[in-house]
Amino acid sequence: MFEKIHEYLHQATPERPPVLKxxxxxxxxxxxxxxxxxxxxxxxxxxILTKAKKIMELGSGxxxxxxWFSLAAGQQGHITLTDMDKNNKRIALNYFKxxxxxxxxDFKVGDALQALQESVEPFDIILNDVDKKxxxxxxxxxxxxxxKGGLFxxxxxxxxxxxxxxxxxxxxxxxxxxxxxxxDDSRFFTTIIPLRDGLAVSVRL
Numbered sequence: 094m095f096e097k098i099h100e101y102l103h104q105a106t107p108e109r110p111p112v113l114k115x116x117x118x119x120x121x122x123x124x125x126x127x128x129x130x131x132x133x134x135x136x137x138x139x140x141i142l143t144k145a146k147k148i149m150e151l152g153s154g155x156x157x158x159x160x161w162f163s164l165a166a167g168q169q170g171h172i173t174l175t176d177m178d179k180n181n182k183r184i185a186l187n188y189f190k191x192x193x194x195x196x197x198x199d200f201k202v203g204d205a206l207q208a209l210q211e212s213v214e215p216f217d218i219i220l221n222d223v224d225k226k227x228x229x230x231x232x233x234x235x236x237x238x239x240x241k242g243g244l245f246x247x248x249x250x251x252x253x254x255x256x257x258x259x260x261x262x263x264x265x266x267x268x269x270x271x272x273x274x275x276x277d278d279s280r281f282f283t284t285i286i287p288l289r290d291g292l293a294v295s296v297r298l
Contacts, residue, residue: 099131099289102131103130103131106130106131106134109130109133110164110192112160112188112191112192113130113133113157113160113161113192115188116155116156116157116160116188117129117130117157119155119184120155120157125154125155126154127154127157127158128157128158128161128222128248128289129289131288131289132158132248132288132289132292133157133158133160133161134161135286135288135292136158136161136162136165136220136246137161137162137164137165138165139218139244139246139294140161140162140165140166140218141165143217143218143242143243143244144217145162145165145166145170145217145218145243145244146166146169146170146171146217147171147214147215147216147217147218148162148166148170148171148172148173148216148217148218148219148220149172149173149175149208149209149212149216149218149219149220149238150162150172150173150174150175150205150219150220150222151175151205151206151209151219151220151221151222151223151231152175152176152205152220152221152222152223152224153174153175153176153181153185153200153222154176154181154185154222155176155181155184155185155188156174156181156184156185156186156188156189156200158220158222159172159174159185159189159198160188160189160192160194162196162218162220163189163194163195163196163198164194166196167195167196168195168196169196170195170196170197171196171197171199172196172197172198172199173199173200173201173208173212173216174198174199174200174201175200175201175202175203175204175205175208175209176200176202176205177202177203177204178202179202182200182202185198185200186198186200205223206223206227206230206231206234209231209234209235209238210234212238214238215238215239215240215243216238216239216240216243217239217240217243217244218243218244218245218246219235219238219239219243219244219245219246220246220247220248221235221245221246221247221248222247222248222249225249225252225264225267225268226263226264226267228247228267228268228271229267229270229271229274231247232271232274232275232278236278236280236281236297239297240297241297241298242296242297243296243297244294244295244296244297245281245293245294245295245296245297246292246293246294246295247271247275247292247293247295248290248291248292249268249290249291250268250271250272250285250290250291250292250293251285251287251290251291252264252265252268252290252291253290256268256269256272272285272293275293275295279298280297280298281295281296281297281298282295282296282298283295283296
């Protein structure tokens with residue numbers, strides 16, 4: 094049922110700009126995980142609703158989610174991307190240039206949590222898509238670098254349904270721990286949206 098609903102939602106989703114479709118095709122060809130257009134449109138809406146301009150991604154891949162953030166933030170947007178692979182930086186910046194995106198992009202190659210720790214300015218939105226083993230490490234770091242009323246968005250909290258397993262694997266247990274900690278943290282108000290692989294949207298109180 095869940096798969097059929099997502100198939101319907103994909104079919105109902107309007108066409109994306111050509112470069113976004115190129116990125117989706119590249120992800121499919123290389124089996125590279127991206128948030129996809131369903132979550133991309135939600136990121137766009139959340140950026141518009143919160144008037145976010147300063148955005149940081151903990152794990153950016155080749156820039157698919159940053160593209161959606163940039164569409165919403167526009168010329169005043171300042172988006173910090175992180176990834177361990179310098180080739181992903183090259184690919185992302187080429188896509189951004191091809192699309193004529195006007196946001197300022199700061200792509201840091203290296204450890205995402207270290208980059209966040211070294212940052213000094215408060216962010217409007219922080220997107221969390223690091224290795225699942227590091228999810229719980231993000232909470233305190235984000236709480237200290239997100240403005241009041243800002244959004245902490247975490248992907249993959251349903252983990253393809255494996256969070257429901259009687260004997261969850263290590264990654265699923267890590268996500269379950271992160272979920273409980275996030276819900277219990279008085280610095281955030283959190284809701285998990287069962288869209289695609291589960292997206293937690295946490296407001297910094």
